[in-house]
Amino acid sequence: MRIRPLTSAAALAAALLLSACTTTASTAPAAAPTPAEHTASVQSATPQELVAKVEIPYDKFVLPNGLTTIVHTDSKAPIVGVTLYYKVGSKNEPRGRTGFAHLYEHLFFGGSANVPDFDVPLTAAGSTPTNGSTWYDRTNYVETVPTGALDLALFMESDRMGYLLPAVTQDKLDKQRGVVQNEKRQGDNQPYGLFEYALAEGLLPVGHPYRHAPIGSMADLNAATLVDVRKWFIDHYGPNNVVLVLSGDIDAATARPKVEEWFGQIPRGPEIQPVAAGPVTLPAPVTRDIADQVPVLRLTRNWTAPGLNDPDTPALKVGMHILGGLASSRLDNELVRGKQLAVSVTAYDQVFEQLSFLQMTMDVKPGVERVVAEGAFDKVVADYLRDGPTQDELRRAVVSMLSSEIGGLERVGGFYGKGATLAEGQVYSDDPAQYKRDLDAMAALTPAQVREAMGKWLSRPVYALNVVPGPRTDSGDTMGGWGDEADSPAPPPDTRAKAPPLPPAPERAAPPVQPVKDLVFPAIEYATLSNGIPVALARRTAVPKLTLALDFDAGYAADALDTPGTQGLMLDMLDEGTTTRNATEIAEAQERLGARIDISGSLDTSTVTLSALSDNLAPSLDLMADIVLHPAFAPDEVARLKAKTQAELAQTLATPNDLAARALGASLFGNHPYAQPADGLGNAASLAALTPENLRAAHAKWLRPDLARITVVGDIAMDALKPLLERAFGSWRPPAGAAPDKPLDTAIPAANGRIVLIDRPNSPQSVIMAGRVLPITGRTPDTEALNLADDVLGGGFLSRLNQDLREEKGWSYGVGSQVSQPVGPRTFVLRAPVQADRTGDAIAAIIAQLRAFPAKEPVTAEELQRVTEGTIRELPNQFETNAAVQAGIRKNAQLGRPDDYYVTLASKFRAIDADTIAAAATRYLRPAGLTFVIVGDRKIVEPQLGKLGLPIEVQVAPAGAAEERQE
Known part of the structure; x- marks a missing residue:
């Protein structure tokens, strides 16, 4: 699979679970509700x-070959979720073939008899996401496509359901085996990464279908053969073992002839036998x-x-x-x-x-x-x-x-939407x-x-x-399999076994993509509260909920003017008690209302977000206002939260990707505010020094109405919303004195190409991160060509970096790059977790790709179509949910972009040609001056780096992040 989500059988439960909430605060005299008012305000709907209110109407039909199809109509956006569940998962694997269902799922994306590559046409058509996953009980495949691309999606899904095997080769099997093994290494390399293996070993006996891990064992993955591939396909992938769901801008009368056309000729397969x-x-x-x-x-x-x-x-x-x-x-x-x-x-x-x-x-x-x-x-x-x-x-x-x-009813498709x-x-x-x-x-x-x-x-x-x-004594390489390999090794593959004959594959032509409707971004209404806080509202009535964001121009970069970690700890303290409620009462009030108040930070912004049922907005806002305006910062609670944050910091320093990100940010930005750790945790010394008074001062300094903005998306009108906001926040006045100004114009160190190697012994994988600060800011206009250039290079599954290191070489589970969009200086950053013995080769390959693009390897016509027209077609998918619309409105406000920015993207992208993308890549995406940070095992990695010709600085992983070396 390309991602590894939660168990499918628990997908609904996972969507239901409400995690512990965080919140934010602000200092100013606003009357706090009395305890009696609290009690009166938390009346809510009954279960x-x-x-x-939870309803997903549907139609169902079954083709003569056994394919079950379910259709749900939701026409709020011109998109259709295509969801297929194959009734086979890791529990169906025999001894000696653990991990095979998942390995096969990877192969399912490698093309079929009439589809050379599964991802390219769908991405070009605007599909998002295009993905699959394997778990104990099932294998599923999902894509959400513009309505005009539905026939293309059905053609492709049916071609690989019926006619996959002619396209499966030994080369594809070997490459995807490498990808899967690096996916396993990536999971094993995390703190607590071997826990799930040990859990199954202790709870279930050898041979129990749920005992071995869906990722399998290294030995069994190595043993998989083309004979296995063909047998697995023939035994498990017949249409009678599949449920197809079409959800979104489609109805049953339209869907049935399409499904019959594309899937009706595929013959039934064997029935999957139940397992105990x-x-x-x-x-x-x-x-x-x-x-x-x-x-x-x-x-x-x-x-x-x-x-x-x-x-x-x-x-x-x-x-x-x-x-x-x-x-x-x-x-x-x-x-x-x-x-x-x-x-x-x-x-x-x-x-x-x-x-x-x-x-x-x-x-x-x-x-x-x-x-x-x-x-x-x-x-x-x-x-x-x-x-x-x-x-x-x-x-x-x-x-x-x-x-x-x-x-959750907002999404029509994907892994956890209505289709699933x-x-x-x-x-x-x-x-x-x-x-x-x-x-x-x-x-x-x-x-x-x-x-x-x-x-x-x-x-x-x-x-x-x-x-x-303590030192890790187990190895993930030997875990995840049947469990009795030490005493009863699995028999080796039978090299004399003959593959079953291939079923005939008729020639089929892909249907064209029909015209795709342009993005319709919701209209935005504006208002201003009596204390000057601007309010933006986009009304959407698909579900009886809304999401409200209260943003402050602060963020972790504000710690450049305070002690590192101040902003993060202050934000975490907001829902740990107000002057009238303790932390438990705050949590209970949210739960009774069906509301959720989250507090988060980024480099630029500190945010309090409320998700609420429309019917319960008034009491939910009362609770939010109490948290924002009247945090207590009680000494005992501050001491407790400090201890928790220090443990979170230790966990971060023990996680390879987080450790690399912190080191890269510090290396790139020097004394600039953006050198502050983007996780907001500061450092151990600064956390230890923070006091309730520090947090109270930061709250008064940064969470104030003249640094605030409110954005609301959901089921409410402005004439109903504004009075509620006025009651909750209108009496809040800014403190005396000018608002603080973060020094985002601070000088940045000159780019200096080098390698920083952080020694983390016994790591089966190396995490490579590299980056450079660009001479532009988030508010620099007309940088769309740069974003498209990054898409070609590393911005998606089909990008050059990912196709090279993952799909072609099999050294990584996934490689990507990104050009950031903060208010201040932008960065170009790439990330590549790779198997440890290929660290040096991977860096060399990355540098080669950067040097070749665009001079030696210019933008191809396929790449240009994908990143322009393909991106245009996927825009309606990107704004399906209230939260996504809200994020777009907030980003426009933060970067000074017009309200119609996303609507005008189509015309901007169509005006960008290959030469314009090449010019942006030549100017901004060069390898010169890149700082590479590697978190990995020095004894394996360092000998590989000499040939790169870059200066090397070796650091020791922080205490708790590295094991004692095992000689």
């Missing part, structure tokens, strides 16, 4: 009323510790439980959400905010078709004794199993999950509307039912799998 794969009860409790290069001890408690169609599953999902999914969960309240023994906690039910994994985690606060942490962790569970949830906890959990589901929801209902439950039954079941739950289900399944013997800081 049953929310369920009534239910939950397993351990005979006795088991404890296992694994060592890893991690900053904090992670304790976990794990059980298997029933699959998604079991009547206990709704209660288990909600019960685990109450235990560790809510922002006000039992684990958070007891271990993070209460006893302050943990820096983070979670609990969830990861649901698959035939079983699920119940998991609780506790990241122990540094300095806390393990025995104390474990005792408290287990006591929370024991108390919860004894008492069960309260009615209020249950209601808050269900309302928050249902509110999130309503928001309908497909999974059909695949797993023989009912596209299964989502509705699941939601009804959750809404009808009682505390007693949750208590009973949790007691039934969590009172069984537990698997306590813990990750302890």
Whole structure:
């Protein structure tokens, strides 16, 4: 697969889960609601009323060859989501062939009898995303295309469903094998990266279909042959094992003849035989510790439980959400905010078709004794199993999950949109509307039912799998397979085996793309509050929700005028207590309202975002205003958040990609404000020095109405919105004195080509990041040609860098580049995680690509069409959701662009030719002066770098980021 999303069987549940919220603040005299007003303001719709708002009407038909097609009409945008679920996943793999379903999915993108390459035509037609994934229960493929490209998408999907094998060669198999193995290395290389392997090993016996990892083992991937490929295709990819969903600007009367035309002649295949794969009860409790290069001890408690169609599953999902999914969960309240023994906690039910994994985690606060942490962790569970949830906890959990589901109805396609929801209902439950039954079941739950289900399944013997800081002693290369390879090696491939005969492949011609409608960007209304805060509104009524962003001209670059990490910690403190509410009360109020308040930062901006049900906007705004205007910065809470942030910093420094990004930013910007870490975490020394007074001062300095802007997108009119905003924020006045000004004109160090090697021993992969500051800013006009040049070079799956290092050489799971768009100086940055033994070769290949473009290898006609007309065609896809529209409006305001910027992009792109792109590449995308940062194993990497002719600076990875070297 090209990405590795969550389990498909749990896709709906994943879309429902509401993560812990963060918030933001501001200092100014605005009257705080009284506690009595708080109580009155949080009345919200009942779970049953929310369920009534969740509806995905559909039509269904089945072709004579068994292909099941579901059609859902949603004409808000001229796009159609095309979603195919093949009823085969890693659980269907035999011994010795683990990882094969996923490897095959990669091959599925390599072309078919009448389609030389799957990605090129769809990208040229404006498809986004074009992707696939493999999990235990299924393999799925998705693309969202302009309505005029639907026939092309159906032709291509049908050609690879029926006539793939003539295009599958040994060369393609070998290259994609390399890509998949680098995907495995990339996952294994992360902190806690071997946990999932060890989890399955402890919970399930050898041979259980859910025991081996979908990514498989290195040995089994090496053993895959062309015979395997043909057999897998013939045995599993018949139309009778497929559910096709068309969702969006399409109806059943139009869809049926198209599906019959393109898929009707494909013959049935064998039926996939069911596998026995239910939950397993351990005979006795088991404890296992694994060592890893991690900053904090992670304790976990794990059980298997029933699959998604079991009547206990709704209660288990909600019960685990109450235990560790809510922002006000039992684990958070007891271990993070209460006893302050943990820096983070979670609990969830990861649901698959035939079983699920119940998991609780506790990241122990540094300095806390393990025995104390474990005792408290287990006591929370024991108390919860004894008492069960309260009615209020249950209601808050269900309302928050249902509110999130309503928001998810905006997307017609993709991995988690309406198409996937309908497909999974059909695949797993023989009912596209299964989502509705699941939601009804959750809404009808009682505390007693949750208590009973949790007691039934969590009172069984537990698997306590813990990750302890220390040298990593296991290797991902030997994990992920069947599990008995050490004693019973899998038989080698039979080199005498003959491949099954290829089915005949008729000649078929791709249909042309019909005219694609131009982007229609929503009209924007403007208003100004009495205190001067500008308000922008784009009304969209597809779902009864809205998203509201309160942006401040601050961001992490503001730390150039303060202590590093100040802005981030101040923002994190906003929802940790106001003058009238504590953190738990803030979290509970959001959950009752079905609202979500997130606080985030970027280099330029500090943002508080509210996602709310339209009917509950007034009380949701009251809560948001309290958080923004009246943060308490209580000393005890500041101390707790500092400890948590310090643990997050340690985790960041232990993560190769994050470590490389921090090092590159510091190298490129010197003393410029943009040298501040883009993660907002500052450094250990600066975090330790921060006080409540520092945070209070930063809040007053930066979160003020004369630095603020409000952007709203969703189901509300301006005449209803403005009075609510006026009530919440209108009395807020700026403090005396001029607003602070970030010195974005600070001088930047001269570009200096070099390599910074950060030694991280025993890393199976090297993370390469490279960059250079460009002589333009985000507000420099007419830089569209530069963006298109970057698209050709590294800006997408079909870019030159990705095609070279991933598709051609197989050294990486994915390579890309980006030209940033901040307010100040822009940067050109590329990222390439590669297998360790190819680090030097990869850098040489990157430099060669940069040198060749455009002088030796000018822009091709195919590339020009893809980055201009293809990009134009995909514009309607990019603004499907309220959040995407809001992001576009905010970016226009930040960079001083007109409201119709995205509408005029079509004409701008059509006026850009190959020579204009080449000129931009020649000026801005050259290899000279690039700083390369490598996070990898010095003993493997450094000998490869001498031939590059660049000066090398070696640094040691920060403490906790590197293992002790194993000689």
